[in-house]
Amino acid sequence: AGGIRVPNQTPRPPERPKLVKPSLNQTVVRKKSKQERPAWFVGNYQLRKELGHGSYGTVYLATSKTNNKFAIKCYDKSKLCDLRRKSEVRREISILQQLKHRNVIRLVEVLDQPKQLSLVMEYAGSQSLWGYLKDLSGNCIPEEEAKGLFRQIVQGVNFCHNQQISHRDIKLENVLLDGNHKVKLIDFGFATCMPHTKKMKLFLGTPCYMAPEIVDDKEYSGDKADVWALGILLYCLLVGFYPFTGNTQSDLFKNISKSQLKVPNKLGSDVKDLLSWLLQKSPNNRPTCSEILEHRWLGSGVDNEREVIDFMVNHGYFEPQILESLESAENEISQKYHELLEKRNTGLELNSKMLHSLA
Structure with a gap:
């Protein structure tokens, strides 16, 4: 009654464009989408994505020229105007420079640029x-x-x-x-x-x-x-x-x-x-x-730590060398120690084959 009759059929989807393989000697240029931005570098590190941010700075996932991952904390210098905040950042850097332990994040270097101050740290994953x-x-x-x-x-x-x-x-x-x-x-x-x-x-x-x-x-x-x-x-x-x-x-x-x-x-x-x-x-x-x-709740682990050190000493390592390596950043000796400790904590008995397999 005066209305428009709609045909009772499903409309056909638009035809998909065919994919054309470019010839091997043809230069292929991928057009930049509106969402893309130019590569953003801090020193020799390329920032990949934001991991978190605060009032004064932002933490990014970054990669080096060798494609190793790092976390970079970038402070905007325009937001560090007052002396108190500048002092706090200097203190943070000084403290991180003193800390070299396997369970503490490691500061790699500090990049002081005209508009920002960046703390390059080891990347330990993004899950807290x-x-x-x-x-x-x-x-x-x-x-x-x-x-x-x-x-x-x-x-x-x-x-x-x-x-x-x-x-x-x-x-x-x-x-x-x-x-x-x-x-x-x-x-x-x-x-x-x-x-x-x-x-x-x-x-x-x-x-x-x-x-x-x-x-x-x-x-x-x-x-x-x-x-x-x-x-x-x-x-x-x-x-x-x-x-x-x-x-x-x-x-x-x-x-x-x-x-x-x-x-x-x-x-x-x-x-x-x-x-x-x-x-x-x-x-x-x-x-x-x-x-x-x-404490006795953690005591079994302490005993295992002592057992691993004794085991390594019996296989040619010096105890001062082991203890010093455990207070430093990750190295070959501390890596062997932690892998042995992990095996011992799961109930496995230590043997010389384990040590040689880690070499």
């Missing part, structure tokens, strides 16, 4: 412990897996503390995890280097990981605040949520300061004991990182 947990059922991992990861984290923090360096922002997001379950402590933007006997007052960190003395606005020791944060991190690994929470920041701080720690019954008695020690309200009652590594 937080990203790893959030994809798991229950957002937590078994005790044995947590033990292996936590031991590595504490070893990295212990190395920092032995250099009088406090991280001051230990959290799941600041620990990277690679495909071999090796961890790297990252982001030393809040770190400081001073004797642990000297107290500090600056209020900083991530609220859920802040120690009671910080939220109570008291003077605090950086190493003891780090140990509290390690306790929060371990609790999250095992349980899947924070031990102290609140609907507001004020409620959160009140619970951190006053509420008693509640540990689920599913956890073993040894790890419960360690968590209670790490999360003591009084900083003087918390352990040092060296004491954490000697």
Whole structure:
């Protein structure tokens, strides 16, 4: 009735253009799409993609001329106008230059250019412990897996503390995890280097990981605040949520300061004991990182470490040489040590064939 009748048939799709193979002697030019941008270089490194950003700078995945991957933290100098921020960046660089440990991110070089300052660091993957947990059922991992990861984290923090360096922002997001379950402590933007006997007052960190003395606005020791944060991190690994929470920041701080720690019954008695020690309200009652590594929950791993060192000494290595290599960046000796330790931690007995197969 006056309407337009539509034919009852499916319209044919437009014909796809045929692919034409160019002749071998023909120059082929690929047109640049609107989304593409020219290659972006910082020094000899080509920036590939953004990994993260903050108020003052951005972290990129980059590749060198030999196609090795690096993470580059680029600071925009126009945003580093005040002396305080400049001092913080200089301190971060100075601290990273002191740290050479397998579980701490390694600074490769610093590029000082007219408009930006770039920190070139080893690339340890893009997955943090937080990203790893959030994809798991229950957002937590078994005790044995947590033990292996936590031991590595504490070893990295212990190395920092032995250099009088406090991280001051230990959290799941600041620990990277690679495909071999090796961890790297990252982001030393809040770190400081001073004797642990000297107290500090600056209020900083991530609220859920802040120690009671910080939220109570008291003077605090950086190493003891780090140990509290390690306790929060371990609790999250095992349980899947924070031990102290609140609907507001004020409620959160009140619970951190006053509420008693509640540990689920599913956890073993040894790890419960360690968590209670790490999360003591009084900083003087918390352990040092060296004491954490000697705790009975981590004790079997310590015995395995000693066994691997003794095994290598019996096969021609010198103990001082082994220990020195473990405090340095990745090298042949430390690589052999860690591969042997990994085998021992899985229950395998060490034998000379293992050592020769790693050569």
